[in-house]
Amino acid sequence: xxxxxxxxxxxxxxxxxxxxxxxxxxxxxxxxxxxxxxxxxxxxxxxxxxxxxxxxxxxxxxxxxxxxxxxxxxxxxxxxxxxxxxxxxxxxxxxxxxxxxxxxxxxxxxxxxxxxxxxxxxxxxxxxxxxxxxxxxxxxxxxxxxxxxxxxxxxxxxxxxxxxxxxxxxxxxxxxxxxxxxxxxxxxxxxxxxxxxxxxxxxxxxxxxxxxxxxxxxxxxxxxxxxxxxxxxxxxxxxxxxxxxxxxxxxxxxxxxxxxxxxxxxxxxxxxxxxxxxxxxxxxxxxxxxxxxxxxxxxxxxxxxxxxxxxxxxxxxxxxxxxxxxxxxxxxxxxxxxxxxxxxxxxxxxxxxxxxxxxxxxxxxxxxxxxxxxxxxxxxxxxxxxxxxxxxxxxxxxxxxxx
Amino acid sequence: xxxxxxxxxxxxxxxxxxxxxxxxxxxxxxxxxxxxxxxxxxxxxxxxxxxxxxxxxxxxxxxxxxxxxxxxxxxxxxxxxxxxxxxxxxxxxxxxxxxxxxxxxxxxxxxxxxxxxxxxxxxxxxxxxxxxxxxxxxxxxxxxxxxxxxxxxxxxxxxxxxxxxxxxxxxxxxxxxxxxxxxxxxxxxxxxxxxxxxxxxxxxxxxxxxxxxxxxxxxxxxxxxxxxxxxxxxxxxxxxxxxxxxxxxxxxxxxxxxxxxxxxxxxxxxxxxxxxxxxxxxxxxxxxxxxxxxxxxxxxxxxxxxxxxxxxxxxxxxxxxxxxxxxxxxxxxxxxxxxxxxxxxxxxxxxxxxxxxxxxxxxxxxxxxxxxxxxxxxxxxxxxxxxxxxxxxxxxxxxxxxx
Numbered sequence: 035x036x037x038x039x040x041x042x043x044x045x046x047x048x049x050x051x052x053x054x055x056x057x058x059x060x061x062x063x064x065x066x067x068x069x070x071x072x073x074x075x076x077x078x079x080x081x082x083x084x085x086x087x088x089x090x091x092x093x094x095x096x097x098x099x100x101x102x103x104x105x106x107x108x109x110x111x112x113x114x115x116x117x118x119x120x121x122x123x124x125x126x127x128x129x130x131x132x133x134x135x136x137x138x139x140x141x142x143x144x145x146x147x148x149x150x151x152x153x154x155x156x157x158x159x160x161x162x163x164x165x166x167x168x169x170x171x172x173x174x175x176x177x178x179x180x181x182x183x184x185x186x187x188x189x190x191x192x193x194x195x196x197x198x199x200x201x202x203x204x205x206x207x208x209x210x211x212x213x214x215x216x217x218x219x220x221x222x223x224x225x226x227x228x229x230x231x232x233x234x235x236x237x238x239x240x241x242x243x244x245x246x247x248x249x250x251x252x253x254x255x256x257x258x259x260x261x262x263x264x265x266x267x268x269x270x271x272x273x274x275x276x277x278x279x280x281x282x283x284x285x286x287x288x289x290x291x292x293x294x295x296x297x298x299x300x301x302x303x304x305x306x307x308x309x310x311x312x313x314x315x316x317x318x319x320x321x322x323x324x325x326x327x328x329x330x331x332x333x334x335x336x337x338x339x340x341x342x343x344x345x346x347x348x349x350x351x352x353x354x355x356x357x358x359x360x361x362x363x364x365x366x367x368x369x370x371x372x373x374x375x376x377x378x379x380x381x382x383x384x385x386x387x388x389x390x391x392x393x394x395x396x397x398x399x400x401x402x403x404x405x406x407x408x409x410x411x412x413x414x415x416x417x418x419x420x421x422x423x424x425x426x427x428x429x430x431x432x433x434x435x436x437x
Numbered sequence: 438x439x440x441x442x443x444x445x446x447x448x449x450x451x452x453x454x455x456x457x458x459x460x461x462x463x464x465x466x467x468x469x470x471x472x473x474x475x476x477x478x479x480x481x482x483x484x485x486x487x488x489x490x491x492x493x494x495x496x497x498x499x500x501x502x503x504x505x506x507x508x509x510x511x512x513x514x515x516x517x518x519x520x521x522x523x524x525x526x527x528x529x530x531x532x533x534x535x536x537x538x539x540x541x542x543x544x545x546x547x548x549x550x551x552x553x554x555x556x557x558x559x560x561x562x563x564x565x566x567x568x569x570x571x572x573x574x575x576x577x578x579x580x581x582x583x584x585x586x587x588x589x590x591x592x593x594x595x596x597x598x599x600x601x602x603x604x605x606x607x608x609x610x611x612x613x614x615x616x617x618x619x620x621x622x623x624x625x626x627x628x629x630x631x632x633x634x635x636x637x638x639x640x641x642x643x644x645x646x647x648x649x650x651x652x653x654x655x656x657x658x659x660x661x662x663x664x665x666x667x668x669x670x671x672x673x674x675x676x677x678x679x680x681x682x683x684x685x686x687x688x689x690x691x692x693x694x695x696x697x698x699x700x701x702x703x704x705x706x707x708x709x710x711x712x713x714x715x716x717x718x719x720x721x722x723x724x725x726x727x728x729x730x731x732x733x734x735x736x737x738x739x740x741x742x743x744x745x746x747x748x749x750x751x752x753x754x755x756x757x758x759x760x761x762x763x764x765x766x767x768x769x770x771x772x773x774x775x776x777x778x779x780x781x782x783x784x785x786x787x788x789x790x791x792x793x794x795x796x797x798x799x800x801x802x803x804x805x806x807x808x809x810x811x812x813x814x815x816x817x818x819x820x821x822x823x824x825x826x827x828x829x830x831x832x833x834x835x836x837x838x839x840x
Contacts, residue, residue, distance in 0.1 A: 086763030086771040116759045118772045118787040151756025353554025356519045357664050360489030368489040369521045384521040426829040
């Protein structure tokens, strides 16, 4: 799938970045990133709901509890998940290590890890990575950091927006990693958003929750979350302007809209980078009694391997969509079933259109992005999901990917 | 995967069978089967829970409501699903058509269809199929019928047992079709069991429920059920002996055990025939607070494409198992996680065994059948699932399979 990465963004003020090869990965590839604010900053975060949360998530949750963080430390190549008490002790040590190099409190570090599960990291190469990472910190290190957090990603992911609030220009800049397809969240998804806006903790968390709900969470098939997922928002308050204390109001809305747009960009990049994915598909389900029921049906559809292989084959196989919807356990009248591919309506009131229309639907599906709209009645409930197709490449990659 | 079909069984007394090419499928392949009892018989049935149940399921549910059926009529090549009112009218007509040829009441017909979704059948070729099918009825037609119900199956599926009860020999004989992998239930699973035991409706339904719960339902990933799934038990009472009126007692247990064994055989054949499957995997999850929680975790594991591609690659990737378990939303202590591949314990108390043990686990996984045991604590809750690996062949097949 053709990807437009876009130019490297000019990051928000008040932050330095680095991305280095510390020796955790082979062949000189970057594997260690630091995003550090000039001073302790307001921090909001959203973490995986997985019951087997990795050691860095356990420590990060604790450190962010008071709402202030100064540095996000990310290593790729090793998720430090499924490593038990030894893994947690390692993460605590690594926070102390970075904190001492930065001369800050270890509780101001937010650690993230991504990569292989079940292997305890070693201190000597990690200490070297920390040392190199601190030495490499620079206002221009954004792209290097974005590359250092990649694992199975084929390209780095970043997005940026500027908004005017109260006469000041505020920047929001984010990097993410993740090449998820069936499981966008499977040990894959990390995102760090920095802004120079002046936000209270409550406003920052409200903005982040809104943005994640509309982006990463709708890209997440079955609500899958990995052992390591984390989305972090750091606000340096470096831009002139007043503090946005609570949710609501024009300034809050402006920043929130920017963060939502950035997260939407990144979620789509993650789905597009899905291992072997060739198509980005927006799924809209409507006509159910409420949004929750529509969400259950939408999750069943994007969770269906048969649906996703039909996408790969550009096959407007509405029978698989109907069967997947019927599988969700939510009541609807199959005779009211309708489905469209972009503007081509293939099934109306349970009746299939002509072979000519089917051929038009097939043409839509040959593109690398399209929308599928499924109507199951006349209720107000609706849901939106972002997904991809499932190709042989995905199976090949994940059968041979070493554990 | 090497399959032992076994010899064609001698069917239970009191039934005739036929399997013919009626013209619904191309190239002369059998596509229409009848199983007919000499007289109206006790019938128990279990149908799909899919909310978009196909027309034949709607009619079959109605016809079996009084507990008596004389003939099961199955066509392959067309599921008559997603066909609305026209599809239901077709099925009703087809029951009248067969009933008139057999000179019985149309309410004694149990119709099943399997194949493509969304295409309304045509009466002329179907009437021809009915005519040929009735002409072909014979006590020796069992294998032909088992072949006629196949769709994407690579081999016909049958199983048989004889049991002695109260001095009489009772036969239980069954045929099934289905080549499910991720979705064993997706428009694929049908099973007809005939016995010459004398069973009450209640006893027959109790036996069938027990057998299905331990076989087809544990092979069903995410509890998936297609638009057309049906499992039917017909009891002719032709064997000498008394009527088994209620659940319980030695005779009931003997017949129930036989039906359970047959359904287990057939469920495993269906999983083995999974499109492109190369391995049959028994998943055991234990140590949760109760069976329901264990079942939710087991469903999350067998529903994980990452787990199933690791099976394909013979990779003892316990990290994917841990992450899939953690994804189920059920609480457990990740540090108590244990996993074995057959007798090889790879993870104990959250600690991974040596590279040598990992190599032994890999060897187990290179076989075409193995068991994975996952322990998540010390509770009494346990669950069992049967699944297969996921290979590139599956994706290729389902991307190109025409809708």
